[in-house]
Amino acid sequence: MSATSRLSRTQTDKLRTGSDCLHFANRLLKSNRVAHGQGFINEQEESLTLMGKATGLAWEKLPSCFERPLRAAEKSVFLHLLEQRVFDRTPTAYLVGEAWLGGLRFHVDQRVIIPRSYFVELIPEVIPQWLPKVSDIKHVADICTGSGCLAVLLAKHFPNAKVDATDLSAEALEVAAINVKEHKLQSRIKLHRTDTMTALLKGPKFDLIISNPPYEPEGIYQRLPAEFKQEPKQSLVSGKDGLDVIRKLLVQAKKLLNPAGVLVIEVGGLRRAMEKAWPKMPMTWLTTNDGLDCVVLIRAADLTAPPKALPRARRR
Ligand SMILES: C[S@@+](CC[C@H](N)C(=O)[O-])C[C@H]1O[C@@H](n2cnc3c(N)ncnc32)[C@H](O)[C@@H]1O
Structure with missing residues (x-):
């Protein structure tokens, strides 16, 4: 089974840049009504955090991936994390292994x-x-x-x-x-x-x-x-x-x-x-x-x- 098998290939194949992936994630998190409140206040914070894990970029450096095409491995990791967040309801903090307070x-x-x-x-x-x-x-x-x-x-x-x-x-x-x-x-x-x-x-x-x-x-x-x-x-x-x-x-x-x-x-x-x-x-x-x-x-x-x-x- 591919890492992104629970997401529609027709939708994910079109995603190129960091922004494409983030917009896709925000829509998916919202339409699936994931619950926030475990260290995050909305879907934007959650998807950016998953993007940080997938790209290895620190929070303040994330804009550097917005306009560039993601590498295949970055995109695959991001979509796999997203899949676990949406379909398994695994909290984002557990997916990235850290929380900030x-x-x-x-x-x-x-x-x-x-x-x-x-x-x-x-x-x-x-x-x-x-x-x-x-x-x-x-x-x-x-x-x-x-x-x-x-x-x-x-x-x-x-x-x-x-x-x-x-x-x-x-x-x-x-x-x-x-x-x-x-x-x-x-x-x-x-x-x-x-x-x-x-x-x-x-x-x-x-x-x-x-x-x-x-x-x-x-x-x-x-x-x-x-x-x-x-x-x-x-x-x-x-x-x-x-x-x-x-x-x-x-x-x-x-x-x-x-x-x-x-x-x-x-x-x-x-x-x-x-x-x-x-x-x-x-x-x-x-x-x-x-x-x-x-x-x-x-x-x-x-x-x-x-x-x-x-x-x-x-x-x-
Ligand atoms: C709401 S969490 C708080 C954790 C942390 N202080 C925080 O704010 O993120 C409550 C913690 O209490 C622990 N706990 C539950 N019953 C307890 C008890 N009778 N005595 C000591 N710790 C207990 C749980 O294992 C859990 O780690």
């Missing part, structure tokens, strides 16, 4: 969720406003680290801090180790395989704990586009109501934060569920560029134990 490159593959967290907006300026001087921050944690992208961002923005990063998935931690090494941060970031923060409970306390945990309720996961189901399910789903990991995090963070510390959690669409589950706990919803309330900040002093289940009334 906060201007930094991260290795990614099917062992980890593709980086796209709100923390990229919040770590540089918003979160430091809730903390003592950046240079005084000595110990921070990234819980549910996946590819390690947020642990790396933390290490870059808090230059005097040690970072502990945890994940339950041994496979995800293999990818995190690659990224920690690529950013030369092995001496500052320690990776732990553990449930939430369990392995950290006996160690020193933290000035800042962040987490982008799985938070989709099982029912919502079932309705996600096929692309998202190629990411590890454990990265996305957290029980029936989405709160399973967050519940553990709140209990453990209470024991692990310094008195002036803060806990910041990305919770997706769970604001109402959280306010219902912890009605007395003061929570600050951080502003993000899209105007949605998806990230909550809780000060150490405001952490309360989750409400205990009420005893069932006995029938007489």
Whole structure:
């Protein structure tokens, strides 16, 4: 079977230049309604990224292939990548083996969720406003680290801090180790395989704990586009109501934060569920560029134990 057998030869034989191929790809991605949102906002970004992989050109050099005929090998690789994106719904980041967050490159593959967290907006300026001087921050944690992208961002923005990063998935931690090494941060970031923060409970306390945990309720996961189901399910789903990991995090963070510390959690669409589950706990919803309330900040002093289940009334 030829590499491009699922695409119409009558259409692909006509494609010559980089622009021909990109226009073709954009139309195909759109007409097949591929879902974006895994690090890309539209079909143009995705097709340019695939073109970068096929030609070996860096993003800023891509215009140099727009007007020239593509070499046979470049065209064949591009169409094969496109085919996998459209017909297998393989996310572009997995096809090219990398994702960018906060201007930094991260290795990614099917062992980890593709980086796209709100923390990229919040770590540089918003979160430091809730903390003592950046240079005084000595110990921070990234819980549910996946590819390690947020642990790396933390290490870059808090230059005097040690970072502990945890994940339950041994496979995800293999990818995190690659990224920690690529950013030369092995001496500052320690990776732990553990449930939430369990392995950290006996160690020193933290000035800042962040987490982008799985938070989709099982029912919502079932309705996600096929692309998202190629990411590890454990990265996305957290029980029936989405709160399973967050519940553990709140209990453990209470024991692990310094008195002036803060806990910041990305919770997706769970604001109402959280306010219902912890009605007395003061929570600050951080502003993000899209105007949605998806990230909550809780000060150490405001952490309360989750409400205990009420005893069932006995029938007489
Ligand atoms: C939404 S991903 C976040 C990854 C990364 N921090 C990011 O922003 O791209 C959630 C991660 O939590 C991990 N995870 C799921 N349940 C966990 C648990 N109970 N304890 C620790 N990690 C868990 C998954 O393996 C996954 O890597």
